[in-house]
Amino acid sequence: MRPPSVDALARELVDVGLPHPLLVDAAREAIAAGDPASARARAEAIARALLRPVINATGVLLHTNLGRAPIEHHQEARYANLELDLATGKRGSRSRHAASLLARASGAEAALVVNNGAAAVMLVLAALARNRSVVVSRGELVEIGGGFRVPEVMAESGAHLVEVGTTNRTRRRDYEQAVADTDPTPALVLKVHQSNYRIVGFTEAVSVAALADLGPPVVADVGSGLLDATTPWLETGPPAWLSDEPAVRQTLQQGAALVTFSGDKLLGGPQAGVVAGRAELVKRCARHPLARALRPGSLVLSALQETALAYLRRDGDAIAFWRMAATPLQALRQRAEALAQEVGTDAEVVECEATPGGGSVPGLTMASVGVAVAGDHTAALRSADTPVVARVHEGRTVLDLRTIDPGADTLVAKALSGITA
Numbered sequence: 001m002r003p004p005s006v007d008a009l010a011r012e013l014v015d016v017g018l019p020h021p022l023l024v025d026a027a028r029e030a031i032a033a034g035d036p037a038s039a040r041a042r043a044e045a046i047a048r049a050l051l052r053p054v055i056n057a058t059g060v061l062l063h064t065n066l067g068r069a070p071i072e073h074h075q076e077a078r079y080a081n082l083e084l085d086l087a088t089g090k091r092g093s094r095s096r097h098a099a100s101l102l103a104r105a106s107g108a109e110a111a112l113v114v115n116n117g118a119a120a121v122m123l124v125l126a127a128l129a130r131n132r133s134v135v136v137s138r139g140e141l142v143e144i145g146g147g148f149r150v151p152e153v154m155a156e157s158g159a160h161l162v163e164v165g166t167t168n169r170t171r172r173r174d175y176e177q178a179v180a181d182t183d184p185t186p187a188l189v190l191k192v193h194q195s196n197y198r199i200v201g202f203t204e205a206v207s208v209a210a211l212a213d214l215g216p217p218v219v220a221d222v223g224s225g226l227l228d229a230t231t232p233w234l235e236t237g238p239p240a241w242l243s244d245e246p247a248v249r250q251t252l253q254q255g256a257a258l259v260t261f262s263g264d265k266l267l268g269g270p271q272a273g274v275v276a277g278r279a280e281l282v283k284r285c286a287r288h289p290l291a292r293a294l295r296p297g298s299l300v301l302s303a304l305q306e307t308a309l310a311y312l313r314r315d316g317d318a319i320a321f322w323r324m325a326a327t328p329l330q331a332l333r334q335r336a337e338a339l340a341q342e343v344g345t346d347a348e349v350v351e352c353e354a355t356p357g358g359g360s361v362p363g364l365t366m367a368s369v370g371v372a373v374a375g376d377h378t379a380a381l382r383s384a385d386t387p388v389v390a391r392v393h394e395g396r397t398v399l400d401l402r403t404i405d406p407g408a409d410t411l412v413a414k415a416l417s418g419i420t421a
């Protein structure tokens, strides 16, 4: 029997909902593999690889593979006053909206938004320290997430690394010595939050406050973007799991000249990077050619503006990350019970522990409640119409309610009932 023509086979797949050229790809691959019947599965695989909403049942609030902080954003096709000053009709600045609100919310003189935290560090080093020295503690030459390695970012930026101290202990004297011995004087002292790991035991590090009067401006890469250690946007005050996570406002108060952080970790906004601090230094970063290459567009800036306005209103409920993190256990338990009841006898309500994730506050967890069913059903859950991402613990599939939006409970119940039936 002759194989079907690529075109005829592709036309049989229209209901998969992909544009014709992608259906042709699926059909061609299937025929080339000598298995025309696999064309539909191939087309469906292409469709499933596209970006789509998923339900995060992992209990990891900032799940890097799921886009870190969940954000809400709706917009029609429209123009925006991205770089237009509506008062004068003249060219305006991209820093007038999200960036200036974030500066206001964190007590910084000025701020600048770029594409991610790594870009923020890169830009600061390139703009303020190219061909000059930057002093960093050996305990802070870290790798964070996929491939953000401080020494490599430093080398790429054109700044020269001056290492001080040891992996576990660095003292103020080490910094003093490095500043005195380096000629010409270092451009910056860089403090990098260790974010995703901890050195415990015989350790010593120098605070930003203790370095503020050393001479060179202190740049602190705080990473997570916790805006204020006192969390005024939460009625219940700072949660225990925040521990001693460095915060933007307090780091600036301690004397950092600039602070860099991500938009989509504890800040709870879209993927972005922020440079905040002294106006004169922020301006030098904004004028550097790299700033043009690293700038986000109006979609990101408007989502970030929403996030910043929520902080200024002290409305943690309007920021999905904080709403999930602050949900009382009792509310989670009620939802878990309703869910388990709907799924039937196979499902059991269990106590579990959620984590902030995103490389923030390693090792710290928040109490949570989940629904567990025997066996590993993670693959089946991922193949649901709205994929559900869950984890397996001691032979059971556990769905943590803390990271599931209450509006998705019905979908989760449906997906779970489907696999246990």
Ligand SMILES: *Cc1c(COP(=O)(O)O)cnc(C)c1O
Pocket (backbone or CB within 6 Å): 116, 117, 118, 119, 121, 144, 145, 148, 192, 193, 194, 195, 196, 221, 222, 223, 224, 261, 262, 263, 272, 273, 359
């Ligand atoms: C996460 C993190 C970064 C990288 O930020 P991205 O937004 O992932 O690029 C840099 N520095 C620190 C300390 C971090 O925690």
